[in-house]
Amino acid sequence: MKKYSEILQKCPLFDGICEQDLLRMLSCLGARVDFFDKKYTIMAEGNPAKYIGIVLSGSAQIQQVDYYGNRSILSNITPSQLFAEAFACAQTPSLPVTVVANEPCEIMLLDCNHILHTCANGCGFHQQLIFNLMKDLAAKTILFHQKIEVTAKRTTREKLMAYLMLQAKKVGSNRFTIEFDRQELADFLQVDRSGLSAEIGKLRREGILENHRKHFVLL
Amino acid sequence: MKKYSEILQKCPLFDGICEQDLLRMLSCLGARVDFFDKKYTIMAEGNPAKYIGIVLSGSAQIQQVDYYGNRSILSNITPSQLFAEAFACAQTPSLPVTVVANEPCEIMLLDCNHILHTCANGCGFHQQLIFNLMKDLAAKTILFHQKIEVTAKRTTREKLMAYLMLQAKKVGSNRFTIEFDRQELADFLQVDRSGLSAEIGKLRREGILENHRKHFVLL
DNA sequence: AAAAGTATGTTGAAATTTCAACAAACGGAG
DNA sequence: CTCCGTTTGTTGAAATTTCAACATACTTTT
DSSP, X not given: XXXXXXXXXXXXXXXXXXXXXXXXXXXXXXXXXXXXXXXXXXEOTTSOOOEEEEEEESOEEEEEEOTTOOEEEEEEEOTTOEEXXXXXXXXXXXXXXXXXXXXXXXXXXXXXXXXXXXXXXOOTTHHHHHHHHHHXXXXXXXXXXXXXXXXXXXXXXXXXXXXXXXXXXXXXXXXEEOSSOHXXXXXXXXXXXXXXXXXXXXXXXXXXXXXXXTEEEEO | OGGGHHHHHTSGGGTTOOHXXXXXXXXXXXXXXXXXXXXXXXXXXXXXXXXXXEEEESOEEEEEEOTTOOEEEEEEEOTTOXXXXXXXXXXXXXXXXXXXXXXXXEEEEEEHHHHHSOXXXXXXXXXXXXXXXXXXXXXXXXXXXXXXXXXXXXXXXXXXXXXXXXXXXXXXXXXXXXXXXXXHHHHHHTSOHHHHHHHHHHHHHTXXXXXXXXXXXXX
């Protein structure tokens, strides 16, 4: 596990925990590492939520797919980030989302029960882990509010502009690269892909932005 | 504060804490109670998030209002429920939402810093409060997923049906009363009110549901 | 019980989105 | 470099949503 310690140190779950303690903890938490190729399912909708996931390398995508096969993208998870922690903490009997590998990736899974309940060897880190989980869940809630603020807009143009302005704000520059391809961006904004492409073209012709594929400049 | 103890006992923040301890805690947490008449603002967008709110009586509504004045309703908060806890825990410098009184209500405000950090008199309940906050935030995250699952649908009809079926599931019956009036339901589902009314009429004529105002029966 | 105010339903026209189909641009493999 | 699969852009028609305006139903006040 030692080779992952640099990534794990950056994980919000392990804030305030030193490398030595962290490595000792992992076995106590039932940590295991799995590999997934691009497009493979890491966690499937409908399964019980027992594990907290941590992306060690590559990236994963949280999706909801409805009865008719329409995909809605909730977020991308990058290295050091947690996923499925809310469902694991709430012990949801049936995951409402699917987690898929965006690219080949290494995923660490932790047994959530071992985090929430004091273990037999009485290691004293549960309090810190629970505090860190609380902070992480608060931060995720804020991200949800941001997503809703964007998708609550009524037109493709407004959603797109709200999204792009948020990205510009995040990186502190009017020039940035987005994390989604066109189909993914459409599934994140909850609009039609071709309509989205058309709207980007229109904004470009109006001189509001410049772009090439995933690269954008707001003018 | 004693007159609120029945409501507070049901609050997820105080799970596993007995009445006596709870009442002693309140002063330690800087608890105060405010009254608000219908439509009054309990917390205003843009302010720093310092307090966790608890609805003692009446109800409050979490809203986002954008630049153009378009309202989006996130949720209704009923007695014993928390609000703004995610922003307070994350110490957000600027609230992204507005909380308004749905009806005359009593609101308890707690200073979040007093919950997260051990106090001078070293009372031993912070760990339990943090654990409870973590559970509450996990539950709220799941509610967000449900809202997104509904609003991700592309047509008014699909959003409405997804919402109604979720309500039926919640109460375990095909007959139920919804918590929103038409304008509020439209602002929750992120659709046009008149289009929503039209769609309800259409579903009624198709024999898919019966309704009168807030009362619905799915057939 | 009437009046006033609010909420809901209805309508048709205008704006927007979705859908399907295809063209163009790009990127990786050989 | 070329081929091939994938992504992105474009288009027009059909479906849906939005918008404004008004009618009707319900509630509250006096």
